[in-house]
Amino acid sequence: xxxxxxPQNREAEVAVLSAFLVDPACxxxxxxxxxxxxxxxxxxxxxFAAATDLAQAGKAVDxxxxxxxxxxxxxxxxxxxxxxxxxxxxxVPTAANAAHHAGIVRGAAVARRVIRLCHETLxxxxxxxxxxxxxxxxxxxxxxxxxxxLGDRGRELVDAGAxxxxxxxxxxxxxxxxxxxxxxxxxxFDALDGFLNGLRPGSLTVVAARPSVGKTAMAAGFLLQAAxxxxxxxxxxxxxxxxxxxxxxxxxxxxxxxKRIAGTDRLSRTxxxxxxxxxxxxxxxxxxxxxxxxxxxxxxSTVRRAVRRHGVGLVVVDYLTLVHPENAxxxxxxxxxxxxxxxxxxxxxxxxxxxxxxxxxRQVESRADGKPKMSDLRESxxxxxxxxNVLMLHPMPAEPGGQTQDVDLLIEKNRQGPxxxxxxxxxxxxxxxxxxxxxxx
Numbered sequence: 001x002x003x004x005x006x007p008q009n010r011e012a013e014v015a016v017l018s019a020f021l022v023d024p025a026c027x028x029x030x031x032x033x034x035x036x037x038x039x040x041x042x043x044x045x046x047x048f049a050a051a052t053d054l055a056q057a058g059k060a061v062d063x064x065x066x067x068x069x070x071x072x073x074x075x076x077x078x079x080x081x082x083x084x085x086x087x088x089x090x091x092v093p094t095a096a097n098a099a100h101h102a103g104i105v106r107g108a109a110v111a112r113r114v115i116r117l118c119h120e121t122l123x124x125x126x127x128x129x130x131x132x133x134x135x136x137x138x139x140x141x142x143x144x145x146x147x148x149x150l151g152d153r154g155r156e157l158v159d160a161g162a163x164x165x166x167x168x169x170x171x172x173x174x175x176x177x178x179x180x181x182x183x184x185x186x187x188x189f190d191a192l193d194g195f196l197n198g199l200r201p202g203s204l205t206v207v208a209a210r211p212s213v214g215k216t217a218m219a220a221g222f223l224l225q226a227a228x229x230x231x232x233x234x235x236x237x238x239x240x241x242x243x244x245x246x247x248x249x250x251x252x253x254x255x256x257x258x259k260r261i262a263g264t265d266r267l268s269r270t271x272x273x274x275x276x277x278x279x280x281x282x283x284x285x286x287x288x289x290x291x292x293x294x295x296x297x298x299x300x301s302t303v304r305r306a307v308r309r310h311g312v313g314l315v316v317v318d319y320l321t322l323v324h325p326e327n328a329x330x331x332x333x334x335x336x337x338x339x340x341x342x343x344x345x346x347x348x349x350x351x352x353x354x355x356x357x358x359x360x361x362r363q364v365e366s367r368a369d370g371k372p373k374m375s376d377l378r379e380s381x382x383x384x385x386x387x388x389n390v391l392m393l394h395p396m397p398a399e400p401g402g403q404t405q406d407v408d409l410l411i412e413k414n415r416q417g418p419x420x421x422x423x424x425x426x427x428x429x430x431x432x433x434x435x436x437x438x439x440x441x
Contacts, residue, residue, distance in 0.1 A: 007111035008040035012104035015097070017044060017088050020051050023095035024061035027052065033102040038109035043079040046070065047088070063089050117142055140301040185314050185353055188225030189435050191422045195411050196389055199226075199314060199353035203415075204344040206320070206383055208358040208372065209393035210365065214407065215357045216240070217431040218393065219316040220248055222355060223286050231313040232284040234306045236299055238322035242290045248431050249286070253278045257429040287312065295324045296342035300350075307350050315350075317343065319357035320383070337382025344386040358383060360392070370394065374412050388415040395426070403429055406436070 016034065019026050036049040050069040054061045067085055070076040079085070121139050173181070184198025199205055199222065209215045216239075223233040237245050244262070251258040254274040260267060267275065287310060289302055299317065306312040317323065320343075325335035340356070347354040360376040372392045377383050384390060390413035396406040409422040423436040 006040065006115060007108040009104050009108050010041065012101045012108075013039050013041060013044045014088055014091050015101040016105055017047050017051070018091035019095035019098035019101070020048070020061065021063055021066065021085075021089045022092060023098075024051075024055055026095035026098040027055040027061070029099050030102045031055075033099060034106045034109070038105055040108065040112070043084070046073075046075045046079050047085070050075070134298065136301070138297065140304065185222075185226045185231050186229050187222050188228075189409075189422060189424070189433075191435060192391075192409065192411075195414055195417055195420050195422070197416060199355065200388070200416070201313075201351050201353055202348045203353050203388040204340070204347050204386060205353065205355045205389040205391065206340075206358050206377075206387040207355060207391045207393070208360050208377055210360050210372075213393045213395050214426050214431070214433065215393065216248070216318055217252075217426070218391075218409075218433060219318060219355050219357055220245075220252065220431070221433055223314060223316055224249065224252060226314045227280075227284045227286055230284050232311050233286045233314040233316065234303060234310075234312045235286060235288045236294070236302070236315065236317045237288060237290045238292065238294060239318055240290065242288045245288050245290065250275065250278060251430050252432045255430055258431050259429070285310065293324055295326065296339050296346075297326075299323065300342065300346045303346055303350055303352070303354075307352060313352055315347075315352055315354045317354065317356045319359065321359060333382070337386075340383045340386045344388075356387075372410065372412075384413065387413060389413055403427065407433070 016030060020030060031052060034048075036045045036052065039045045039048055047066065047070070050073065051061050051066050054065055054069055059065065063085060067076060067082050070079060070085075076082070080087075117139075121135075124135055124138070170183075182193055182198035184196065184200035184203070186198050187193055187196070196205075207215050207218050220235070223235055226233050235245060240248075247258060247262045250256070251261050254261075254271075254277070256267070256271045256274050260271060261275070287306055294302075303312070303315050306315075320339060321336055323339045326338055327335070330338070343354050343356055358377060360372050364370060364372045364376045371394050374384050374390065375381075376392075377390075389411070392410040392412050394408040394410055396408065398405040405426045405428065407424045407426045409424055411418075411420045411422065413419070424433045425436055426433050
C-alpha cells in the first residue's frame, strides 16, 4: 500500500490566496498561472474559485465579500469558516510574490497530473482492452496535452512591436535575396505559390473535390515537390494501401501509365527504362502511414514522432471524413468539425503545414457549370472555419476517356492573401497535374 502524499505545497497555496485577498489587482497575473483545479486542498480550491468568480464579475474581492460568496454557495463551513479565512488573509502583507507562489502551486499540480496519468496508463496496460498502438497513441496524446497546457498557462503576451520588427526583418531578407524565397513549402506550381506563398508552417490547407477528380494526385504532387526542395513529408493514407501509394508516386515520376504500373502485364522496353531511371537518392524522404481506423489523436501522435525523428515538414491526410471520430454518437457534421479542428491544432502545435483532402457533396453536380462552392464541403462548415486555405478542383468538360483534362484550381479561401484561380492540366494516365496559366479575381 502506498501512503505517500501527492506533491503539494500548503504554504504556497495559502500565500496565493492571501495575496488575492490583500490585493485583488493581482488576480490577472495569478489567474494566468493557476486555476482552482491546481490547488491540492479542497478548501483552497473553493476559496480561489469564489474569489475568481467575484473578480471576473467585476465585484469587490476582500475578506467580507469572499466569505459572503462562500456562504451563498453553502461552502463557508467547508473551508473552515470565517476564522480560517482570517488566518489566510494575515499570511502575506503584499502581493509582491504572488506570481512566484502561483508557479509553485502550478508545478505541484502538474506533478500530480503526471502521477495520475502514469497510474491510468498502468491500469489500461494491464487491462489490455485494445491494440498496443492505441495505448501508445493515447499516452502520447495525453502527455502532449499536458505539456501544451503547461506551456500555455502563464505564457507571456507578445508585444506587437516585436512582431512588426520581425516582419520587417523578413522583408529586408526578401529585399536582399530578390524576393524569391517562399514563406512556406513549395507546391510545385508557381502560380499557386504566388497566391499562398507556399504551404506555411502551422497552416491547414483543405483540397476538396468530387471523387476521381484528382485530390490525391494533387496532394501527392505537393509531397513530391516538397521532397525535391529538401522537405520530408508524411502521407497518412486512410483510403489506399502503401503499395497503391507507391505505384502512384512511381507513375508520376516515371511518366508511365498508372494502369501499366499497377497491372499484371509486362512493361514495354521504353516503359521499363523509364521506371528504372527513377531514383530517390539524395532527396528528402516521404513517409507513408496506411494504417486503418485512425483517430485524430493517433494521427497527431504519428505526426509528432515523424517531426521529431525524421524532420517531417509537410503532412497530408487522405482523407478527412475517413478519420475515425472521437465520439461515434455525434452527428456527422460535428464529427468532421472536431476532426478539422484537431488537424488545425496539430498543424499549429507541430509547426508544420497539414493538407487534408475532403469530399464535396453531390449538389455541385446539379449545377450547369459544375463549379463548386464553399457550401459544398461535405458534412461541416467547421472545415471552412478552421482551414487557412481551401482549394477546390473544378474539372472542365472533356471527351470521355480522354488522357488529359483541364482543371481549374479554385482558391476559395486564403487567410494570408487574395482568392484566385490556378489553371491546370490533369494528365490522368500519370496521375499528375501540370500548370497552364493563372487568373486572379
